[in-house]
Amino acid sequence: MGTSAIVIGAGLGGLSTARVLSDHVDQVLVLERDRLPQEAVARPSVPQGRHAHVLLASGQRLLDSWFPGLADELAAGGAVRVPADPGFLSSSMSQPLLECTIRGLLSRQRPNVIISDETAVDGLLLENGRVVGVDVDGARHRADLVVACSGRHTRFLDQLAHLGFPAPRVSEVHIDVACGTCVVPRRPDDFTGALVVTVDDPVLGHRVGMMVPVEGDQWIITLASLHGDGPPDDPAAYEDFARSLPVPLIADALAQAEAVTPVMTYRMATSQRRHVEQLKRTPPGFVVLGDAICSFNPLHAQGMSSAALQARALGQAIARYGPSSPRLPRAFYMRAAKVIGLPWRIAARADAGTARPGP
Numbered sequence: 476m477g478t479s480a481i482v483i484g485a486g487l488g489g490l491s492t493a494r495v496l497s498d499h500v501d502q503v504l505v506l507e508r509d510r511l512p513q514e515a516v517a518r519p520s521v522p523q524g525r526h527a528h529v530l531l532a533s534g535q536r537l538l539d540s541w542f543p544g545l546a547d548e549l550a551a552g553g554a555v556r557v558p559a560d561p562g563f564l565s566s567s568m569s570q571p572l573l574e575c576t577i578r579g580l581l582s583r584q585r586p587n588v589i590i591s592d593e594t595a596v597d598g599l600l601l602e603n604g605r606v607v608g609v610d611v612d613g614a615r616h617r618a619d620l621v622v623a624c625s626g627r628h629t630r631f632l633d634q635l636a637h638l639g640f641p642a643p644r645v646s647e648v649h650i651d652v653a654c655g656t657c658v659v660p661r662r663p664d665d666f667t668g669a670l671v672v673t674v675d676d677p678v679l680g681h682r683v684g685m686m687v688p689v690e691g692d693q694w695i696i697t698l699a700s701l702h703g704d705g706p707p708d709d710p711a712a713y714e715d716f717a718r719s720l721p722v723p724l725i726a727d728a729l730a731q732a733e734a735v736t737p738v739m740t741y742r743m744a745t746s747q748r749r750h751v752e753q754l755k756r757t758p759p760g761f762v763v764l765g766d767a768i769c770s771f772n773p774l775h776a777q778g779m780s781s782a783a784l785q786a787r788a789l790g791q792a793i794a795r796y797g798p799s800s801p802r803l804p805r806a807f808y809m810r811a812a813k814v815i816g817l818p819w820r821i822a823a824r825a826d827a828g829t830a831r832p833g834p
């Protein structure tokens with residue numbers, strides 16, 4: 476029969492995980508509730524895809540090593556090559572283009588991975604204290620290992636808690652991030668060679684702006700505030716918000732070009748970490764990964780790289796113990812905690828410094 480794994484969710488975390496698992500088990504099945512589009516467009520369950528995304532070098536290196544030809548495929552899809560910066564990706568694109576390109580490479584390069592879209596997982600199957608698969612609309616899919624890459628709002632740990640397993644302690648940092656994003660055309664002579672422009676104004680309640688060059692000769696502009704009112708969705712007021720930043724670049728770009736989208740908003744009240752590494756008891760056959768463990772403040776651009784690093788850590792734990800070992804969940808969670816711990820603490824400390832004093 477061979478070994479098998481199920482990955483719940485086809486976001487960047489799920490795709491990275493499926494790639495890693497394909498080296499360790501015979502069959503990997505990725506189950507995604509959204510319809511997965513052929514083209515690079517934001518999906519209903521990944522609304523953050525509309526907003527500017529930057530991939531840090533650690534994530535880029537892993538994705539390049541897992542998916543040969545990634546940089547060329549991204550370039551063919553219109554990603555913008557930018558001068559290499561040690562901290563950032565050397566090509567810049569929208570999050571949907573990155574996700575869509577990786578999904579295509581995964582399907583073509585790893586024949587033992589099957590991605591099934593429009594397939595929502597309803598719950599985990601438990602037998603004798605171990606997770607043995609998932610339930611989809613009453614149908615039972617069995618596997619040696621189930622990995623939930625189902626994002627920040629994952630419900631699978633709650634299901635386990637209802638079945639008597641301990642729930643992880645949760646750390647939260649109040650960030651009150653409010654983002655407003657629009658897309659504008661990009662002319663060849665716009666800030667030649669720039670990757671992102673970020674400006675942060677602590678005086679005005681930590682306002683931030685960034686412009687990311689993306690496919691289709693466009694800029695994604697994301698303005699944001701921490702603990703502030705957030706950028707308004709009215710275009711004129713949005714430009715005023717950009718004008719309040721200490722550097723006029725973004726406001727000038729908005730004044731000179733007509734936006735091709737309305738202002739799209741997104742709010743996140745807290746960054747959140749589930750301390751799965753502290754769980755005293757967790758069922759064999761199941762782990763969570765990615766935003767499901769740690770959902771960072773998006774302004775630190777850590778989520779995709781952290782998910783890739785966690786996927787690598789899962790591969791290391793499986794190489795040591797095997798996919799169905801009762802020791803695997805704890806071995807993985809301890810490794811994941813090492814990947815997450817430092818960036819989480821750096822971000823949490825920086826974010827705590829932005830908090831407004833209480834009344």
Ligand SMILES: Cc1cc2nc3c(=O)[nH]c(=O)nc-3n(C[C@H](O)[C@H](O)[C@H](O)COP(=O)(O)OP(=O)(O)OC[C@H]3O[C@@H](n4cnc5c(N)ncnc54)[C@H](O)[C@@H]3O)c2cc1C
Nearest residue numbers: 484486488508520523528529596626765766773776778779
């Ligand atoms: C505004 C914003 C900006 C960001 N900017 C950056 C950035 O610049 N750089 C960066 O690295 N990160 C950034 N991030 C974070 C980044 O988007 C995520 O960390 C990254 O996408 C990894 O997420 P994930 O795969 O764990 O979860 P998600 O992307 O949330 O994917 C979860 C998937 O699981 C599926 N799913 C959920 N439940 C089920 C179910 N029951 N059955 C089947 N499928 C299910 C969902 O449909 C979804 O496709 C940003 C986030 C936000 C909110």
